[in-house]
Amino acid sequence: MGIMFLCEVVGSIVSTIKHDCYQGKKIMLVRPISPDKKMQNGTMVAVDTVGAGKGEIVLVAAEGRSASEILKFESRMPMRSVIVGIVDKIQINRFKY
Amino acid sequence: MKLGKVLGKVWATVKDPKLEGVKLYIMQPIDEYEKPMGKALIAVDAVSSREGDIVYWVGGAEATLPFKDRQIPSDASIVGLVDRIDT
Numbered sequence: 001m002g003i004m005f006l007c008e009v010v011g012s013i014v015s016t017i018k019h020d021c022y023q024g025k026k027i028m029l030v031r032p033i034s035p036d037k038k039m040q041n042g043t044m045v046a047v048d049t050v051g052a053g054k055g056e057i058v059l060v061a062a063e064g065r066s067a068s069e070i071l072k073f074e075s076r077m078p079m080r081s082v083i084v085g086i087v088d089k090i091q092i093n094r095f096k097y
Numbered sequence: 098m099k100l101g102k103v104l105g106k107v108w109a110t111v112k113d114p115k116l117e118g119v120k121l122y123i124m125q126p127i128d129e130y131e132k133p134m135g136k137a138l139i140a141v142d143a144v145s146s147r148e149g150d151i152v153y154w155v156g157g158a159e160a161t162l163p164f165k166d167r168q169i170p171s172d173a174s175i176v177g178l179v180d181r182i183d184t
Contacts, residue, residue: 011129011184013100013153017144018177019163027153027177029100029129029184043128045098045153064159078143078155078162078176081098 002063006087008033009056010043021077028052028083030060035092046081047071059085098155099134100127100179103146107139115169122146124154124175129184140173151179 007030015027026048032040037057044060049070052058060081061067067082068075107121120142126134131151143163146152154160154175163174 011182013179013183014181015153015177015179019143022177029182031129041128041134043100043134045100064157067159076159076162078159078174079098080155080157080159 002061002066004084005032005060005062006035006090007031007044007046007058007060007083008037008039009052009054009058009083010039011054013045019078021071021073021079022047025071030058030081030083033057035090037090044081046083047079048083050083050086052083052086057087057090058083059087098153098176100129100131100182101125101140101152101154101175102127102131103148103150103152103175104137105148113170115167116141116171119169119171122175124152124173126154127151129182131182138173140175141169141171142175144175144178146175146178151182153177153179
């Protein structure tokens with residue numbers, strides 16, 4: 001599994017004309033968040049695999065090889081960010097990051 | 098992947114042979130409110146987008162894979178047209 005981000009789902013997009021690997025996939029818009037849940041810049045497009053909804057905090061895998069493995073493509077596809085989990089709880093200890 | 102807006106087209110007759118027959122667009126990355134995000138860049142089109150279209154694109158190694166049959170020297174490839182953004 002490659003690098004993963006903490007993101008918040010901020011919306012979704014409707015797209016009919018797209019590369020085959022995106023067919024039939026739910027495509028969401030996510031923004032990275034800091035561990036204390038402050039939203040940051042850098043909106044990303046991410047394919048949803050866990051039924052994430054707007055406003056939810058999610059785990060986003062942002063690396064092509066992981067995306068192809070998760071979506072079980074036989075060969076590498078032009079896709080990178082995939083929502084792989086919905087976060088229930090974040091616990092950070094007293095260290096200031 | 099990120100959202101982008103197609104600003105214009107680039108023609109280059111002298112170029113890497115692997116880029117033959119490939120459409121090159123000037124594209125401005127944007128956020129979910131269509132506000133510019135970072136610098137405009139040259140993106141390879143794989144879904145017959147047109148000027149003014151809102152699109153989404155992939156960067157990095159995956160950008161070389163938009164066409165089934167061949168790898169192209171691209172660092173940003175447009176992989177989809179956006180019909181609607183819901184925020």
